[in-house]
Amino acid sequence: MSAIQPPAELVWWKQPLDKVEGTWIGIALVWSLFMFFMMPFWHIYGKQNLSSEAYKTTPQAYMAKTQAMVDQYTVRTETAAQLPVVRPPPGSDVYLLGRLWQWYPLLEFEKGQTYRLHISSMDWQHGFSLQPVNINTQILPGYEMVMTITPDTSGEQTIICNEFCGIGHHTMLGKIYVTEGGQ
Amino acid sequence: MSDNQFRICPESGLQFHKPAEMLMRAHAVVAVVILLIGGIAALLVTLTRWPAIHLLPADRFYQLLTMHGTNMLIFWMISFEIAVLYFCSSTLLRCRLATPRIAWLGFALMLIGIIVNNAAVASGTASVMMTSYVPMPANPNFYLGLILFAVGALIGCFVFLATLVVAKDEKTYEGSIPLVTFGALTACIIAVFTIASGAIVLIPTWLWSLGYINHIDAAMYRIVWWALGHSSQQINVAAHVAVWYAIAAIVFGARPLSEKVSRVAFFLYIAFLQLASAHHLLVDPGLSAEWKIFNTSYAMYLAVLASMVHGLTVPGSIEVAQRAKGLTNGLFEWLRKAPWGNPIFSGMFISLIGFGFIGGISGVVMGTEQINIIIHNTIYVPGHFHATVVIGSTLAFMSLTYFLIPTLFRKQVAFPGLAKWQPYLFGIGMSSFTLAMMGAGTLGVERRHWDMAFTNSALGFEYPASAFTLMGIMGISGVVAILGGAIFILVTVVSVFFGKSVESESSYGISATRLMRADPVVVPEGGHGAAGKWGFAAPGTFVLALFFLAIFVLYYAVNWKYLASVWPMS
Ligand code: HEM
Ligand SMILES: [Cu+2]
Ligand SMILES: [Cu+2]
Numbered sequence: 001m002s003a004i005q006p007p008a009e010l011v012w013w014k015q016p017l018d019k020v021e022g023t024w025i026g027i028a029l030v031w032s033l034f035m036f037f038m039m040p041f042w043h044i045y046g047k048q049n050l051s052s053e054a055y056k057t058t059p060q061a062y063m064a065k066t067q068a069m070v071d072q073y074t075v076r077t078e079t080a081a082q083l084p085v086v087r088p089p090p091g092s093d094v095y096l097l098g099r100l101w102q103w104y105p106l107l108e109f110e111k112g113q114t115y116r117l118h119i120s121s122m123d124w125q126h127g128f129s130l131q132p133v134n135i136n137t138q139i140l141p142g143y144e145m146v147m148t149i150t151p152d153t154s155g156e157q158t159i160i161c162n163e164f165c166g167i168g169h170h171t172m173l174g175k176i177y178v179t180e181g182g183q
Numbered sequence: 184m185s186d187n188q189f190r191i192c193p194e195s196g197l198q199f200h201k202p203a204e205m206l207m208r209a210h211a212v213v214a215v216v217i218l219l220i221g222g223i224a225a226l227l228v229t230l231t232r233w234p235a236i237h238l239l240p241a242d243r244f245y246q247l248l249t250m251h252g253t254n255m256l257i258f259w260m261i262s263f264e265i266a267v268l269y270f271c272s273s274t275l276l277r278c279r280l281a282t283p284r285i286a287w288l289g290f291a292l293m294l295i296g297i298i299v300n301n302a303a304v305a306s307g308t309a310s311v312m313m314t315s316y317v318p319m320p321a322n323p324n325f326y327l328g329l330i331l332f333a334v335g336a337l338i339g340c341f342v343f344l345a346t347l348v349v350a351k352d353e354k355t356y357e358g359s360i361p362l363v364t365f366g367a368l369t370a371c372i373i374a375v376f377t378i379a380s381g382a383i384v385l386i387p388t389w390l391w392s393l394g395y396i397n398h399i400d401a402a403m404y405r406i407v408w409w410a411l412g413h414s415s416q417q418i419n420v421a422a423h424v425a426v427w428y429a430i431a432a433i434v435f436g437a438r439p440l441s442e443k444v445s446r447v448a449f450f451l452y453i454a455f456l457q458l459a460s461a462h463h464l465l466v467d468p469g470l471s472a473e474w475k476i477f478n479t480s481y482a483m484y485l486a487v488l489a490s491m492v493h494g495l496t497v498p499g500s501i502e503v504a505q506r507a508k509g510l511t512n513g514l515f516e517w518l519r520k521a522p523w524g525n526p527i528f529s530g531m532f533i534s535l536i537g538f539g540f541i542g543g544i545s546g547v548v549m550g551t552e553q554i555n556i557i558i559h560n561t562i563y564v565p566g567h568f569h570a571t572v573v574i575g576s577t578l579a580f581m582s583l584t585y586f587l588i589p590t591l592f593r594k595q596v597a598f599p600g601l602a603k604w605q606p607y608l609f610g611i612g613m614s615s616f617t618l619a620m621m622g623a624g625t626l627g628v629e630r631r632h633w634d635m636a637f638t639n640s641a642l643g644f645e646y647p648a649s650a651f652t653l654m655g656i657m658g659i660s661g662v663v664a665i666l667g668g669a670i671f672i673l674v675t676v677v678s679v680f681f682g683k684s685v686e687s688e689s690s691y692g693i694s695a696t697r698l699m700r701a702d703p704v705v706v707p708e709g710g711h712g713a714a715g716k717w718g719f720a721a722p723g724t725f726v727l728a729l730f731f732l733a734i735f736v737l738y739y740a741v742n743w744k745y746l747a748s749v750w751p752m753s
Binding site: 008010016033038046049106125129142148151153162167174 | 242245311318319356357359361362400402405428431432433436438440441442443444464465470471472480484485487488491495500547552553555556557558559561626627629630631632633634637641642643644646715718719721722724725728732735736743746747749750752753
């Protein structure tokens, strides 16, 4: 009986499998388990794991922390809007915020050093997409996520917003400059 | 139950309950009209993302992208699926449809919901994308339309379930329900879960948009929204797999290799898909790694396993049926001599290959917890899901439509010459479209983004030239696929509304006669074996499956390697 008719045998669950099915199920199961265990494996031996460290916050509280860092560590300004470029000390907590339609402030890191990068949104959802290195995360209002990152390439990285956030979404860019060590 | 409520299709022998037939026709017609609207939006959106053309202004682009997403992913798919549910219950079980009146109420709610939602988007006050992430506000009618549609669809699900009960009570079939109906039941159960999640998230959001609730947590919204958003993809998968089995049965008289394996595979979908909303939250703040790993893999990839099983058993059953007809030379004579000129078959087979090789592999790769870091929200993501939901589900539904035109609508298929080429244009166009998007996404091009040149930004950024080339290839291939879609709509509309009825004997059309009478295959009861190789009933399919696995493993490894080159983070 074909698949659009009731099964021919009343007790179809006793019908034996064909060898082709049994073999394939075995292979596919092994592969599935392999892929599953690859993820915890990478947590232990891999270097790229997003931390689950995050805090509830409010736009006001987060803005205050960001501004304090900007006031302390700004090294220059850029663009007509005089956006501050902040060079925080290695190992420190760095605050980046997304708002319509800007990443604030611009950052300058040193290659090979580690930073605790906090990110939150002041208004709607945004997407943090660092290019060309290609790191992407979701940024939500009310949540402050913390990534511990170690830039291992120098040069200019651009933060592109990759969650739709209204009509200016495609203009929402930011920068992380990475300088060679010892500068 | 008076007899004149039923009609038997002379060609296919299928028995239609007339009230069910009217409902199926209504749902299918609405679905195709929606496909047309979504398709026009697709054309404009594609021409905007094609950098050399960059057609629309930004506000129109985001508005039409919203319209494209909701109409295609929600309205087209689910409207067609309700028709499939009625077909798999009333028609395949030769049973009356339970409560046609209530079913019409469901239909009306769905239609009103579609209109209300589209009117909100058309007014320009709801360009929030189909995901409508809070706290970006939309016109309240945007959510209201979705809610009405969901209630209507839920009614359709219950009518389907009630029909199964009626069929059992009235003993319209013996033994167990057919495999295809079992697949539809899987889709229906998942749909009920999905729609419940939809209600939990959309009703408060609607009240929030009206000012009755003052805060909705963005993270919570995403968790519940994706219980709707991802599970509904599992409805599509269950539905199109059921359609694959149905077409294998219709075109080849194929019977499942074993009922047990195929049914257990469907059952795995039900058991594990609620977990899948994690796919979309892999780089969200605050979720623990354990939760993400367990859920994104649907508990150790058991639902992926299920799809890999269907991917073997559907073509495997075709191979067995073909071999039983004497096409036993070599590994692939059964496939070479398949009816490639029949769009019911060619569409279904392209759907199967595209879904597995492009959509399936990319989905598992980007759904890997850590690999998602290099893919989230890039245009790779729409690349992946156009392979699943367009090449997989949409093309499978198109193929089924070529069968329904003569049987359900009693019309000859118009322009059979065009219809023959349609699945190739659509399937190959879409394959190249999705691969180009995945390539561009790997280079960091973003989804839902109007301007990859960033011309109006204070701080610029330049993608490599190859990213622009890939987006151009995406544009050209998208237009080819849209041409294929337009032919489908042309053929369907002309056949259904202006076509010659099948009774009038000049047979240009793909006649159901040829399809259903395709020599009933006699497969020895209990086992298949005889015509195979190495003790395998379907050796050709097995070789194809190994080829698939090889590509899968290779591509999976390449992505880990790429991830390893990214800045260390923890
Ligand atoms: C030939 C047909 C089609 C073409 C050329 C096409 C093209 C596109 C393009 C260019 C995008 C925009 C990607 C972006 O900028 O983010 C898009 C998005 C999308 N498409 Fe299609 N599409 C087609 C058919 C379909 C179908 C049949 C479905 C569903 C069944 C579908 C579902 C979607 C969804 C859900 C989105 C995402 C919208 C969002 O980001 O909110 N598409 N499509
Ligand atoms: Cu943004
Ligand atoms: Cu944005």
